Amino acid sequence: MAGSGAVALAGVGAAWLGARRMGAMDAYVAIVAATRSELSAQPALPDIIRYATLAASGHNTQPWRFRLSEGRVDILPDMALRTPIVDPDDHHLFVSLGCAAENLALAAAARGLPGEVGFDPAGDGCAAFSFGKGPSQGSALFDAIPARQSTRADYDGRPVSAANLRTLAAAAAVPGVDLVLITDQPRRDKVRDLIVAGNSAQLADPAFVRELKHWIRFNPHQAIETGDGLFSVSSGNPALPDGLGPILFDATFTAKAENDKYARQLKSSAGLAVFMAQQEDHDHWIRTGRACQRFALQATALGLRHAFVNQPVEVASLRPELADLVGMPRRRPDLLMRFGHGPTLPFSARRPARIAAAGVAT
Numbered sequence: 001m002a003g004s005g006a007v008a009l010a011g012v013g014a015a016w017l018g019a020r021r022m023g024a025m026d027a028y029v030a031i032v033a034a035t036r037s038e039l040s041a042q043p044a045l046p047d048i049i050r051y052a053t054l055a056a057s058g059h060n061t062q063p064w065r066f067r068l069s070e071g072r073v074d075i076l077p078d079m080a081l082r083t084p085i086v087d088p089d090d091h092h093l094f095v096s097l098g099c100a101a102e103n104l105a106l107a108a109a110a111r112g113l114p115g116e117v118g119f120d121p122a123g124d125g126c127a128a129f130s131f132g133k134g135p136s137q138g139s140a141l142f143d144a145i146p147a148r149q150s151t152r153a154d155y156d157g158r159p160v161s162a163a164n165l166r167t168l169a170a171a172a173a174v175p176g177v178d179l180v181l182i183t184d185q186p187r188r189d190k191v192r193d194l195i196v197a198g199n200s201a202q203l204a205d206p207a208f209v210r211e212l213k214h215w216i217r218f219n220p221h222q223a224i225e226t227g228d229g230l231f232s233v234s235s236g237n238p239a240l241p242d243g244l245g246p247i248l249f250d251a252t253f254t255a256k257a258e259n260d261k262y263a264r265q266l267k268s269s270a271g272l273a274v275f276m277a278q279q280e281d282h283d284h285w286i287r288t289g290r291a292c293q294r295f296a297l298q299a300t301a302l303g304l305r306h307a308f309v310n311q312p313v314e315v316a317s318l319r320p321e322l323a324d325l326v327g328m329p330r331r332r333p334d335l336l337m338r339f340g341h342g343p344t345l346p347f348s349a350r351r352p353a354r355i356a357a358a359g360v361a362t
Contacts, residue, residue: 022241023221025233025346031224035350036146043111049073049353051107051145055099055293056308058092059083059215060228060348064100067126069358074120075101075127078354085211086202086314094125094282095335098289101127103145106297109137117290119283127286141171144300151305152235155268155342159183164302165271168339171298174291176278177334180326183271190325191312191336192266196259198311198318203255217349218245227351234348262309270340272309274326277334288334295337305342312336 036054039047049066052075057063063081067074075097077090087093101117108115108131115131160168165181172179182188202208216230217223219239223231233239240248266272275292277284299306312318313333322333 022219022239023224025220025239028220028224028349029346032347032349036347038146039107039111041111045073046353046355048104048107048111048113049355052100052104053350053353054145054148055096055103055289056148056150056296057096057099058087059212060230061093061096061215062228062351063093063096064354066353066355067358068355071131073104073129073131075104075129077124077126079124083211083215085205085207091285091334092310094285095289095292097127098286098291099293100289101129101286102290102293102297104129106139106142106145109134110139110142112136117286119286121283125282140301141294141297144297148296148300149234149305149345149347150296150307151342151345152265152307153305153342153345154265155270155305155338155340157268158270158341160270160302160304160340164304167302168273168295168298172273172275172291172295174287174294176284176287177291178276178278178328178331179291179295180274180276180328181271182274182326187325188266188272191272191322192263194312194318194322194325195262195266195309195336198315199258199262200255201315201317202311203253203258209253213246213249216245216249218242218249223349227349229349231346231348233346236345265307266309266338268340268342269338270304271338273306273335273337273339274322274333275335275337276323276326276328276331278331280332285334292335292337299339303341304339305344306337306339309336309338 053062061081063078065076065078067076077093077097082090082093105117112135113131114134114137115129118128120126120128169179217226218232273295275288277288296306312322313336319333323329323331
């Protein structure tokens with residue numbers, strides 16, 4: 001009995017230690033809330049850039065660096081944060097730069113520093129924001145920046161009104177990018193089948209699964225320590241201790257379970273948004289990111305949720321069928337997003353922005 005009692009106590013002690021190492025959700029929520037606090041009336045430039053970092057990025061890698069010069073902020077790609085398996089041509093990386101650039105432009109305009117987003121092909125290429133002068137230009141999209149999230153949850157199935165669909169489309173209007181909204185059931189079912197096919201192909205690739213697992217944060221401590229990645233609780237999953245999380249991931253993360261989840265979530269959504277750049281280059285991928293971010297912010301302002309379901313654009317063999325489905329044959333679909341009415345989940349973490357003056361390495 002003494003021996004079994006010692007084993008039981010050891011088990012309790014291990015569980016307690018694991019819970020301690022996981023971190024507390026209330027501390028996590030407080031830390032993340034600080035990164036999403038409102039801008040002051042006259043914020044310093046680093047605080048405006050903080051708003052840029054609240055943009056969407058693939059696997060929440062936040063693959064950007066900010067370089068300051070006179071009247072300008074360059075948003076540079078951070079190639080150390082590439083995801084070469086899911087994103088071999090860095091498409092998603094450059095889309096992420098556009099998402100951050102749009103947030104920066106909206107925040108700057110709201111604080112009396114309106115300007116223009118452009119593309120600088122020099123070097124690695126970057127999104128470039130040039131400041132101007134003028135009155136503050138607040139907007140519903142700016143107000144939505146700290147509230148926007150990719151909500152990977154079931155929605156409630158309610159449709160979105162025709163007026164709100166028009167508002168979403170108008171918000172996402174960026175030169176060089178086309179948007180197709182899909183709300184009819186027959187096409188939604190066909191896109192669902194493409195998503196399931198893409199998900200099955202990706203999960204059959206061990207390299208894809210390893211890369212995805214590398215970016216999953218299984219508990220608040222991991223998420224705060226790294227400031228990036230896919231926090232399990234933000235996807236509606238439980239927090240797990242460091243040692244247990246990867247084991248359960250390997251045991252439960254199957255194509256069937258994920259496909260069933262996607263089918264259910266797509267059924268609960270109101271529609272799908274397909275973004276397609278008119279050219280395949282870094283400039284237009286950045287434009288796609290801007291359009292996508294504006295759509296997501298407008299959705300947030302309307303009380304809608306959204307989440308990316310990019311499998312048919314990430315699996316190259318499925319792109320032509322998706323392009324045909326939306327009436328744009330021989331074009332490359334860039335992003336696929338579902339939207340609808342749904343809950344709010346815990347927000348994902350952000351790293352402090354990497355900022356340097358021109359000529360100074362970050």
